[in-house]
Structures are given as structure tokens and as C-alpha cells.
Amino acid sequence: MPPISAHARVPKQGRSRESFERIIVATIELLRERAYDQITLAEICQRSGVSTGSLYGRVDGKDELLRVVQVRFLENLAEQFTVEADRIAAEARGLAQVVPAVVASLGNLLKEHASVLRSFMLRGSTDPVIGAAGKKAAFDNHAMFIRLILACRDEIRHAHPERAVETGMLLIYATQARFLGLDSIGRNAFGSNSATQDELSDWRQLLGDLSDMLLAFLLFKPGR
Template sequence: MSTARKGKNMSYAQRRQAQARQTERNILQAALTLMRERGFDKVSIRDICKQAGITTGAFYHHFPSKESLLNKGFAPLDDYMEAALRGHEADEPAERLGHILSAYARFMEEEGGELTGRYYVRRITDPTTQSMDSSRYTLRAMVECFRQAQREGILASGRSPEWVADFCYRHFRGVVIDWVLHNYSYRLLPKMEEDYQLFTGFFQKTAAKERT
């Protein structure tokens, strides 16, 4: 096969991939919009297809079920967190951790309590789902906060930065689940910010400043 032919085929393949990604984004956007308005159970696949302007066959080409949308629906969390932290790279570790947790809470509140609850139920009941993916941006950003604190000699815990980040992440994920279990009866962001004050003790300088 000639080089020109290969280039043409690659260009076609790339266009198809781009179209597929756009269709998937359209489906997700349509589904999340409808689910926030009506609730998960009151939205059908037919409703989603109509909103997205696609056929049911196109839907099933991208997603095996309505429930499978939940995992993809929360995938933008990494991009959301990265955008929220942009411009805070030079902040002190304790301040940057506060920004991470605030952005995490805002994302969950914007997604809505019902969808967040459905997402966690799916993760808990799916045996192939990892409890925590260390490659995800949110956890990596938290690890880097504590690594910087360790480099600066202000990490109070005798544990590794990875252990402390994992501990914090598990706690605040638990706060989100508690929020869902209480039927979203309280604001998540203020609760996160309140609990965060307990975790500033991991930073020696921060704790010292607060006592003075």
C-alpha cells in the first residue's frame, strides 16, 4: 500500500474516531441534562436519543445500557478538577488541598445528589470496578500536595504522602456518600470545608499558624 493511500486511510479513521467521540459526548450531555431535570428513573433511552438527535441503534453502539452512562458521566471530573486548580500550582500545599476539596464538592453538587448516588451504587455493585484508581487526576493532585509538604519538611504525619492522600480521599468520598444517604439535605461544600479544618493538622506550619 502506498504512503499516500495510508495517509488517506489514517485521515478517514481519525475523522471516524472524532465523530464517534462527538456522538458519545452528545449522548452523555443529553442524558445528564434530562436526568438532572426529571430524575434517573423517569428518563428512557428513547428520551435520550430524541434529545441527542440519534437513533437507538447509535445509542447502543456506544453504551450497552442507560446505567452504563453513569461511569462515563463522571469521567469529566478529572478535567473539571484540573481546570479548577489551574493558577493554584504555586499555592502552599494546605491551600491547594483546600482548592481540591472545594472543587470536588462543587462538581458533585452540580451533578446532583441522585446521579451521584446512582454512580456510587454502580461502583459498589460492579465487581470489576476498582475501589480507587491511583491514575485519576484528583488523587494524583492530592498526593502531590503531600509530597510537596514532605519536601518542605511540613508533613506532620509519619506516614508516606501516598498514604495520607489515600486516607484523605477515602474520608471525603465518604462525606459525599453520607450526603447522598441523607438525601442531599445539607450543602456538601460547607461540610467539606468544615471537615477540611481537621486535616490541616497534617501540615505542621499550618497548624502552628492557626495556634498563634
């Protein structure tokens, strides 16, 4: 992934760097509240306590700022995937434990960051830079979980373990993303802290069903 300096004039002095970081943090906070096209640069400056002139001294406009924010956000998300992958590796034993742990971790990371990811995904459909960065991050993060499942290769009965795991994970991601509304324009309340008990129950049931389906697929020995 290109560094932040590929999209912005990154300050070198300490105070200026702190101001720039506040802009990034404020933008992410606002993205958790509503879509990027509903946020103004004036709001970002007000939330961060940085002047509009200072912001334009670092980026040329709103589109470039979103690219900067995406870099930082995806860096942090990759760290969370690494922590989860390490935890699963240390705690889960065998396919029957690893698969549910992987499905739950992937889903809950998506759920926690649904509002922010939605803006990147929607913008990525028209911005090739954001789209490419998002796809690469998803590939790298999912690869950590795929490796965990393939570490249980001896238990997998499918004739093509790598293909089976990759296909299964792709379908699980697509289902979770659809459930969370990551491909929709409207804000999904379920991606926030305001989810109802019924929605949370539906989510837990979905994770359980997806785990069962992936396990069944990996333990299935096709005739062809």
C-alpha cells in the same frame, strides 16, 4: 480506563459521530435530572433527536449505554480535576492554603456533578465494569490533590506523611460523598441548583471543618 469503543460500535463518519455524541450528551443531561433507572431509552432518543434504531445500532442496550456515558463523563471530570490542581498549584502557598483549597475543590466538584455520579456509584455496586472505572477515576483524580499536599511535606509533622495524607483524603471524600447523598437511591436536592441558603451554609461549614481536621491531623505528631 477502556475507551468508548470497548462498550459501543463507535461510528466513523462525521454525521453518525455527531448523532452518537448527542446521545451521550442527552443521557448526561437526563442523569442530572433523575436516576438512570428512571430514564428510558425512548427519552434519551427524544432528547438527542436520534432514532431508537440508530441508538441500538451503536449499543446493545441501556446498561452498555451507561458504560459509554461514564467513559466520556469521567474523561471530562479528569480534565476539571487537572484544571483545579493547576490552579491550586499556582495560587496556594504552604499547607495552610493548600489543604483548604484541595478540600474545597474536591467537595465542589463532587457537588457540581452529584446527580450523575450518584447513578454511576449505585450502578457500580452491581456492574463490575462501571464500579472498576469509577474507582480508578477517583484514585487518579485524588492523586493529583494528594501530590499538592505532599509538596508541602516539610511542614507535615506526622511521622508518615504519605499515609497521613492518603488517610485524611479518604475520610474527607467519604464525608463529602455522604453529605451529598452519593450513596443513596433518592435524589438529593442539595446536589442541584435548588439548594437553600441553610444548606449552602452547612456545606461551607463542612468544608471548613474538614480542612481544619486535616490540617490538625497533618500537624499532629503521634507518640507511636
